[in-house]
Amino acid sequence: MDTDYTLLLDHFANLAIALALGLLVGSERGWHGRSQSDGSRVAGIRTFSLIALLGGLMAAIGSGGPALQSWLLCALAFIPLALLLIASYVTRTRQGNYFSITTEVAAMATYWLGVLPGFDLALPAAASAVIVALLLHLKDRLHGWLLILDARELLGTLQFLLVSVVFLPLLPNQGFGPWQALNPFQIWWMVVLISGLSLAGYFATRIAGSRKGILATSLAGGLASSTAVTLSLSRLHSEVKNTPVVAAGILLACGTMFVRILVVAAVINASILPSLALPMAVGALTLLGCAWSLWRSARGETPDTPPAIHNPFQLVTALQFGGLLALVMLAADALQHWFGSTGLYALSVFTGIADVDTIVLSLSPRAGDSLLMSLVVVCIALAAATNTLMKGVYSRLAGGPQLGWTVLRPTALAALLVVASAGLSLWLGHG
Numbered sequence: 001m002d003t004d005y006t007l008l009l010d011h012f013a014n015l016a017i018a019l020a021l022g023l024l025v026g027s028e029r030g031w032h033g034r035s036q037s038d039g040s041r042v043a044g045i046r047t048f049s050l051i052a053l054l055g056g057l058m059a060a061i062g063s064g065g066p067a068l069q070s071w072l073l074c075a076l077a078f079i080p081l082a083l084l085l086i087a088s089y090v091t092r093t094r095q096g097n098y099f100s101i102t103t104e105v106a107a108m109a110t111y112w113l114g115v116l117p118g119f120d121l122a123l124p125a126a127a128s129a130v131i132v133a134l135l136l137h138l139k140d141r142l143h144g145w146l147l148i149l150d151a152r153e154l155l156g157t158l159q160f161l162l163v164s165v166v167f168l169p170l171l172p173n174q175g176f177g178p179w180q181a182l183n184p185f186q187i188w189w190m191v192v193l194i195s196g197l198s199l200a201g202y203f204a205t206r207i208a209g210s211r212k213g214i215l216a217t218s219l220a221g222g223l224a225s226s227t228a229v230t231l232s233l234s235r236l237h238s239e240v241k242n243t244p245v246v247a248a249g250i251l252l253a254c255g256t257m258f259v260r261i262l263v264v265a266a267v268i269n270a271s272i273l274p275s276l277a278l279p280m281a282v283g284a285l286t287l288l289g290c291a292w293s294l295w296r297s298a299r300g301e302t303p304d305t306p307p308a309i310h311n312p313f314q315l316v317t318a319l320q321f322g323g324l325l326a327l328v329m330l331a332a333d334a335l336q337h338w339f340g341s342t343g344l345y346a347l348s349v350f351t352g353i354a355d356v357d358t359i360v361l362s363l364s365p366r367a368g369d370s371l372l373m374s375l376v377v378v379c380i381a382l383a384a385a386t387n388t389l390m391k392g393v394y395s396r397l398a399g400g401p402q403l404g405w406t407v408l409r410p411t412a413l414a415a416l417l418v419v420a421s422a423g424l425s426l427w428l429g430h431g
Contacts, residue, residue, distance in 0.1 A: 022052025052114030059118025234399030255287035352386030381422030
């Protein structure tokens, strides 16, 4: 009988992968318990490697039969291993006050990591092994994050998961209302997208901490709310007494807003990216260049107090934002139907006084479909330019004339250049 060397090599490759994954997880557990004497650990590098190899062997044994039969064979072999680990845990708890089951659970998971390559799932197994090793190694840091996480932040994170993982899949993905303008799935997906970016920016600010200073917090705060950063830093100006540094922080947050707009629009409708890239890049580079110039010219210590950005996600706020977004989408279709492009321009300027995200999220999905690409680009640019100019006004009102004029000049220049470059885009579109 001829030997199928190809199948034999596959089995050896799968076993080698299983052994490597066991060594990876076992190395972390062995390092964690390196100070303990031999025989006092539940499982170390050798035990974890053997457990993964056991999983690989069971997968190889069952590979010749139906898939369901192979999985059942692996599951049957897992039962005595699980019982052995449980018995070890019970013995340890009786001998002392050690109640952690992390090592036992990791060992059970390692068995299945060894099984997966035998079912052509080597890549997911490798990725999972890396994640398991990282989770095990980052124990102290993860526990430290829990200590600094307050109840409001935990509630906000859980609420975000509720609206993104639970609510979103249940919504119908079709148009309703006049002109079929309201798509519940698309509206809520945009709420999830902008809320996720805001939440990421908030936690980036929290992790950076006050020691990182105003530069890091302004950069992260621009993802959450550049308007909030502008107002909080403008109020902080009277205490800091360092106009170039505060102005640089505000301009940095404003420049980050243009990057956020580009990312959000590209995620929703990637075809808009080539047309929108020019005005958004012009706005971002202008503001970031001015921020860099002010930062380098600053004298004195960088303030340690970060902008006071509150937790950006609350369920009621998300519902309000979703309702506002639906109204803007309906108004956009109505104004286009009644007044053509002129109505959309007016809506963009009016909306941009308070918020730019609603215009970006409501018009981006329609670019190249029901709306001209160049028209959407100009509307987004008008909203962004108006919002940028208003931040200069906010700085003047909240921070006084010295800070106000330092911020207002760059924001006015950026707004003008954004509109001009968007006009060029419109002209090229008509051309």
